[in-house]
Amino acid sequence: MKKTITRREFLKKSMTGAGLAIAVMATPSGFKILSAEEVRKEPPSFSPSVWLHITPDNLVTIVVNKSEMGQGVYTSLPMVLADELDADWKQVRLKVAPADKKYNDPAWGRQLTGGSTSIKHMCQPLRIAGAAAREMLMKAAAEAWSVAEDRCEVRKGVVEYAAGKKQLSFGKLVSRASRLPVPQSPSLKKESMFTFIGMPMARLDIPDKTNGRAKYGIDTFVPNMLYAVLSRPPSYGAKPLSFDKDAAIKIRGVHSVVAIPRGVAVCADTVDAAWKGRDALNVRWDKGVDPNLSNETLDKAFTADLAKKGLIGKSSGDFQKAFEKAATRHEMIFDLPYLYHATMEPMNCTASVRKDRCEIWVPTQFQTAVLGLTEKETGLKPEQISVHTTYLGGGFGRRSEVDVVEEAVQISKVIGKPVKVLWKREEDVKNGFYRPGTSTKAAGGLDEKGRLVAWFHRIVCPSIFSRAMPAAMKNNIDPAAMDCLSDLEYEVPNLEVEYVRIDTPVPVGFWRSVGASHNGFTIESFVDEMAHLAKKDPLEFRLGLLKGRKRASRVLETVAEKAGWSKPVRKGEGRGISWVLAFGTYVAQVAEVSVDKKSGSIRVHRVVCAVDCGPVVNPAILTAQMRGGIIMGLSAALKERMNFSKGGVESSNFDDYPLIRMNEVPEIEVHIIKSTDAQSGAGEPGLPPIAPAVANAVFNATGIRIRNLPMLPDRVKEAMGKA
Amino acid sequence: MISLIINGKSHKVDVTPDVPLLWVIREYLKLTGTKYGCGIGMCGSCTVHIDGKAQRSCQISAGDAQGKKITTIEGIPEDHPVKKAWIKEQVPQCGYCQPGQIMQAIAFISEKPDPTDEEIVSAMNGNLCRCGTYPYIKSAIKLAARGGK
Numbered sequence: 093m094k095k096t097i098t099r100r101e102f103l104k105k106s107m108t109g110a111g112l113a114i115a116v117m118a119t120p121s122g123f124k125i126l127s128a129e130e131v132r133k134e135p136p137s138f139s140p141s142v143w144l145h146i147t148p149d150n151l152v153t154i155v156v157n158k159s160e161m162g163q164g165v166y167t168s169l170p171m172v173l174a175d176e177l178d179a180d181w182k183q184v185r186l187k188v189a190p191a192d193k194k195y196n197d198p199a200w201g202r203q204l205t206g207g208s209t210s211i212k213h214m215c216q217p218l219r220i221a222g223a224a225a226r227e228m229l230m231k232a233a234a235e236a237w238s239v240a241e242d243r244c245e246v247r248k249g250v251v252e253y254a255a256g257k258k259q260l261s262f263g264k265l266v267s268r269a270s271r272l273p274v275p276q277s278p279s280l281k282k283e284s285m286f287t288f289i290g291m292p293m294a295r296l297d298i299p300d301k302t303n304g305r306a307k308y309g310i311d312t313f314v315p316n317m318l319y320a321v322l323s324r325p326p327s328y329g330a331k332p333l334s335f336d337k338d339a340a341i342k343i344r345g346v347h348s349v350v351a352i353p354r355g356v357a358v359c360a361d362t363v364d365a366a367w368k369g370r371d372a373l374n375v376r377w378d379k380g381v382d383p384n385l386s387n388e389t390l391d392k393a394f395t396a397d398l399a400k401k402g403l404i405g406k407s408s409g410d411f412q413k414a415f416e417k418a419a420t421r422h423e424m425i426f427d428l429p430y431l432y433h434a435t436m437e438p439m440n441c442t443a444s445v446r447k448d449r450c451e452i453w454v455p456t457q458f459q460t461a462v463l464g465l466t467e468k469e470t471g472l473k474p475e476q477i478s479v480h481t482t483y484l485g486g487g488f489g490r491r492s493e494v495d496v497v498e499e500a501v502q503i504s505k506v507i508g509k510p511v512k513v514l515w516k517r518e519e520d521v522k523n524g525f526y527r528p529g530t531s532t533k534a535a536g537g538l539d540e541k542g543r544l545v546a547w548f549h550r551i552v553c554p555s556i557f558s559r560a561m562p563a564a565m566k567n568n569i570d571p572a573a574m575d576c577l578s579d580l581e582y583e584v585p586n587l588e589v590e591y592v593r594i595d596t597p598v599p600v601g602f603w604r605s606v607g608a609s610h611n612g613f614t615i616e617s618f619v620d621e622m623a624h625l626a627k628k629d630p631l632e633f634r635l636g637l638l639k640g641r642k643r644a645s646r647v648l649e650t651v652a653e654k655a656g657w658s659k660p661v662r663k664g665e666g667r668g669i670s671w672v673l674a675f676g677t678y679v680a681q682v683a684e685v686s687v688d689k690k691s692g693s694i695r696v697h698r699v700v701c702a703v704d705c706g707p708v709v710n711p712a713i714l715t716a717q718m719r720g721g722i723i724m725g726l727s728a729a730l731k732e733r734m735n736f737s738k739g740g741v742e743s744s745n746f747d748d749y750p751l752i753r754m755n756e757v758p759e760i761e762v763h764i765i766k767s768t769d770a771q772s773g774a775g776e777p778g779l780p781p782i783a784p785a786v787a788n789a790v791f792n793a794t795g796i797r798i799r800n801l802p803m804l805p806d807r808v809k810e811a812m813g814k815a
Numbered sequence: 816m817i818s819l820i821i822n823g824k825s826h827k828v829d830v831t832p833d834v835p836l837l838w839v840i841r842e843y844l845k846l847t848g849t850k851y852g853c854g855i856g857m858c859g860s861c862t863v864h865i866d867g868k869a870q871r872s873c874q875i876s877a878g879d880a881q882g883k884k885i886t887t888i889e890g891i892p893e894d895h896p897v898k899k900a901w902i903k904e905q906v907p908q909c910g911y912c913q914p915g916q917i918m919q920a921i922a923f924i925s926e927k928p929d930p931t932d933e934e935i936v937s938a939m940n941g942n943l944c945r946c947g948t949y950p951y952i953k954s955a956i957k958l959a960a961r962g963g964k
């Protein structure tokens with residue numbers, strides 16, 4: 093496991109004069125840079141977010157406050173700092189920040205990895221920290237040699253004088269440097285001076301991940317720990333009526349049975365004993381809150397709500413009037429399913445709760461929530477709680493929830509021993525916070541010239557934010573349900589966007605790209621249908637609605653050019669285009685598909701993607717995130733759907749919730765736009781455009797519009813039969 | 816007592832023979848490179864070599880694995896061409912599925928040193944990767960098959 097350091101250890105190490113330590117704090121008037129000494133003197137409310145420590149052993153240690161779930165932050169964040177510092181990449185080490193408000197994201201005031209924000213929020217403070225330390229090291233060297241500072245240079249972790257006449261490594265300079273005042277406005281590099289930023293640097297985590305050494309939450313072992321597994325309600329809200337504690341205890345290795353709000357836990361010396369104990373428990377459950385809940389009841393509820401008037405999320409002009417007057421009118425309904433995150437590492441957490449201390453090992457995206465929950469459950473103070481963030485075997489938003497932490501802390505508290513709570517895949521599938529299912533009604537009106545003059549978009553969607561972050565609700569409107577709609581770039585004179593909140597027992601949460609994953613589909617399908625109705629090329633039609641929207645037009649034009657949009661498609665194939673702005677990043681995609689007329693199965697042959705996320709830190713990681721997003725989005729578009737029956741979740745494992753496999757993965761080309769616009773993220777925005785690009789391509793190939801996801805062969809076949 | 820030969824070492828484990836080999840490897844012997852993903856043979860995260868063949872360790876009991884030569888990701892040398900190709904092509908994202916992918920790929924290449932694209936797909940199709948590293952896996956296998964060039 094990556095060793096985490098506590099603030100205390102960090103300060104102790106740096107206070108003993110062992111090296112140079114720098115912290116950066118966000119203040120309303122900009123970033124403040126501090127030495128370890130100054131950090132010690134600051135009031136407890138003080139919250140610096142970047143820690144850099146250069147030690148006499150010539151190592152540069154960067155504390156990373158973001159969770160590594162595959163998106164590459166353990167590489168990209170150190171790169172940014174190391175570049176400004178002019179460190180040698182080989183001397184760079186990273187430490188994973190413990191959960192502590194000192195390591196809060198400066199923009200959020202929370203320790204949370206999500207929303208494709210790691211680079212956007214951390215780049216500036218990291219650069220400043222590196223630049224400040226670099227200036228101090230230069231000054232220290234100049235002092236040591238009694239030469240002018242401007243004749244010194246830093247190269248690969250070494251300060252040089254007069255083109256190499258004198259040289260001192262960082263390690264040799266830190267003790268002198270640490271006695272210097274910390275510069276408050278160090279100058280940052282110009283792009284032309286970057287050594288790492290913009291380069292496809294190899295990821296620091298890959299050797300461990302290739303050799304089976306990377307430690308995930310599930311790989312945690314603590315002395316004397318027990319395994320805890322839960323028997324869980326089969327239907328939403330069900331409570332246990334009875335269970336056979338004695339039968340479970342009789343199993344060799346079973347230690348105890350503990351009922352907690354989320355289920356009945358069996359604790360045992362070994363994981364197999366815990367499972368056997370759970371089987372023996374034989375819990376009888378009551379019927380839960382909605383025993384009839386099923387796909388059918390949910391469909392009915394969504395459809396019923398689609399007829400209701402919603403809250404106005406956005407409007408301009410007068411939709412109704414314009415629609416009535418329109419030369420051509422078109423209406424459509426889209427139904428999208430609940431989706432499961434399917435992190436390859438199932439939920440797990442190890443907790444050791446003692447009277448005066450608590451220690452937690454967990455693959456989490458949301459350290460602040462882990463800490464808050466643990467304080468509440470144990471009554472301990474934050475300084476008595478240590479949270480170790482392990483590697484995350486996938487996150488995708490699922491690990492911003494702390495349900496499994498609650499289980500581990502509650503159980504450990506009762507039994508007074510460390511426990512590792514381990515979910516089987518079936519539990520993971522059935523106990524998710526799913527991407528909301530949605531129903532959307534869209535209507536568009538064209539004038540005689542085929543211009544889109546009226547647009548209505550009503551979405552029925554469960555609310556994520558009302559549970560997860562109620563403060564973010566805006567006039568009872570969930571901002572996630574309005575993704576891509578509230579900041580719609582298409583220019584339409586008469587627009588009305590409505591939101592109908594539907595409440596069902598099914599928990600919903602943040603799923604990679606959140607609302608863009610459904611609204612991206614409905615918007616880009618709608619626009620494509622309207623383009624066809626207007627007898628216009630889908631690309632031209634879009635560009636016509638995006639006049640003056642430079643970045644959107646540019647990704648579309650780029651993707652079209654790279655995909656050969658103007659050239660005819662191969663015989664029997666279809667081509668579709670789409671673009672989505674999500675989390676500040678513009679992504680456009682073209683998909684080439686063919687459809688097997690007999691089976692209705694869709695084959696995606698090639699995807700071309702263009703991305704503009706502003707200045708790029710690591711193009712290799714960006715490309716991998718685009719590809720990964722496209723593949724996950726394609727999996728959802730073609731295959732994924734949560735099924736519900738008998739008041740709960742019916743889906744159970746990868747046999748009935750299939751994910752895309754290698755045989756269905758197309759060639760994917762990624763083109764990065766050289767951009768000086770605002771920097772934004774890469775983890776999520778690659779996902780939303782693929783479903784509409786494929787659906788639009790299917791239309792191009794077959795003349796069939798697929799408005800419901802997933803695009804299962806049966807559905808496609810049925811639609812073709814009707815046409 | 817079960818006795819298992821893993822990575823050339825023999826281990827005596829106090830476990831009932833019906834427990835899947837996966838859990839014995841991971842939770843008893845703490846060779847945690849082998850991962851749990853589904854427990855039903857659908858994901859390949861738990862892939863190990865048994866007598867040189869790629870097998871799902873969640874689908875074989877510890878009892879049945881006795882006396883067989885078991886190799887896990889930890890038993891593959893770091894300079895193995897497949898591991899080297901994985902690093903060169905920068906395959907892993909979250910990395911969780913990767914030990915299984917690598918074990919599958921090694922067994923496959925040893926049988927088919929010069930695979931076609933279709934052969935790669937059919938050999939690797941049982942291994943899921945939620946992060947979508949499939950294109951990188953494909954290139955790494957081709958690179959390893961070409962002897963790293």
Ligand code: FES
Binds near residue numbers: 851853860862
């Ligand atoms: S855990 Fe064995 S195949 Fe999934």
Ligand code: FES
Binds near residue numbers: 908
């Ligand atoms: S790398 Fe994350 S599941 Fe494969």
